[in-house]
Amino acid sequence: MTVPSEHLLILAGILFAVGAAGFFLRRNVIVVLMCIELMLNAANLSFLAASRMHTLKAGALGPALEGPIFAIFVIVIAAVEAAVGLALVIALYRNRQSVNLEDVSDLKD
Amino acid sequence: MANALFYLMALLSVASALGVVLAKNPIQCVLSLLGSFFCLATIYLLAGFQFIAAAQILVYGGAIMVLFLFVIMLLNLGDPGTADKTDARMFSRPNVAAVVVVAALLLGVAVYAVKLSPVVHAAQELPERGIDTVHGLAGEMFGRYLLPFEAVSLLLLATAIAVVVLAKRERSPKRGAKS
Numbered sequence: 001m002t003v004p005s006e007h008l009l010i011l012a013g014i015l016f017a018v019g020a021a022g023f024f025l026r027r028n029v030i031v032v033l034m035c036i037e038l039m040l041n042a043a044n045l046s047f048l049a050a051s052r053m054h055t056l057k058a059g060a061l062g063p064a065l066e067g068p069i070f071a072i073f074v075i076v077i078a079a080v081e082a083a084v085g086l087a088l089v090i091a092l093y094r095n096r097q098s099v100n101l102e103d104v105s106d107l108k109d
Numbered sequence: 110m111a112n113a114l115f116y117l118m119a120l121l122s123v124a125s126a127l128g129v130v131l132a133k134n135p136i137q138c139v140l141s142l143l144g145s146f147f148c149l150a151t152i153y154l155l156a157g158f159q160f161i162a163a164a165q166i167l168v169y170g171g172a173i174m175v176l177f178l179f180v181i182m183l184l185n186l187g188d189p190g191t192a193d194k195t196d197a198r199m200f201s202r203p204n205v206a207a208v209v210v211v212a213a214l215l216l217g218v219a220v221y222a223v224k225l226s227p228v229v230h231a232a233q234e235l236p237e238r239g240i241d242t243v244h245g246l247a248g249e250m251f252g253r254y255l256l257p258f259e260a261v262s263l264l265l266l267a268t269a270i271a272v273v274v275l276a277k278r279e280r281s282p283k284r285g286a287k288s
Contacts, residue, residue: 001111001155002231006223008156011119013219015126015145017212022130024208025200030135030181034142037173038126041149044161052156055240058232065249068241071161072250075168076261080268082173086180087275093184094278 005056008049016042029092029099033085040078044071115155122148135186139177146170157239160246 019038026032051067054060089099096103125148128141146169153162236242250258 001115001157001235003112003115003155004228004231006226006228007115007119008152009223010220011123011152013216013223014123016219017216018123018126018130020215021208021212024211025130025204028135028186030177030186031129031138034129034138034177037142037169038129038145041146041169044165045149045152048153048156048158048161051158051240055157056231056233056235058230060233063236063240063242063245065241065245068158068161068246069249069254071158072164072246073257073261075161075164076265079168079173080264082176083268083272084275086176087272089180090183090276099184099186 005049005053008052009046012042012045012049015039015045027101029089029101030086032101033082033089036085037078037082040074040081044074047071047074111155115152118148118151118155122152135181136178139174139181142177143170143174146174157235158241159239160241160243 016039019035019042022035022038023032026035047067047070049067051064054064054067055062092104093099098104122145125141125144129138129145132138132141146165150162150165150170153165
């Protein structure tokens, strides 16, 4: 593939913007968690694009492995976040019988 | 050929990301998210990251997807009748306009930053075995990044305990569990 790495970065920006839009628009907790996963995926893609850029540039000594290493850490964090978030959703549903964020505004007033 | 595949997959991943945001039914959201993950895995593979692509499919496509589907089925949110009503209100015109403006600004800043940064021309071929060989990754992960690795293992242990504590039904007779 000879696509410039900048296009990967732009794709990451688009995906992050879509995820952020969903994060602000949706009121279903589960869908909000999915949008967080989308944003984390975009962050991963930008890490990997930077790694590719530095591996392919002139005079690079070897593969730039910082990008993939941090991408692995991000994947682990995403899994942890999904597990804790969904456990919170179950606890919330048990107490309120709802997964709508509008019903959980006790701290608002 | 590979370039065309990249642009096709980029288009598909953005389309399925939009599906996550716009679909009414949570099940459709999960399936769109799965499509987005697979498209991204293909992009990683094309960019020369075999290990990350495999991890993406195993962890995101396997574990996280099953978690989401499990919770949706458990809470019985898949019925069209129980689709959240207020989401329709959330897609009112001022909200959508504000979010679109903010997202466009964010994207514009990102594209401008990319365009402003010095262009790094690809001067070399991709390494034959890809960028993230397991050999290289292991050398880094268990060398320079050993401390973060151990911290992540502690984090996973803490998460396992926290999830059990959070999701456990309270059965203490003193508190008089209601249901």
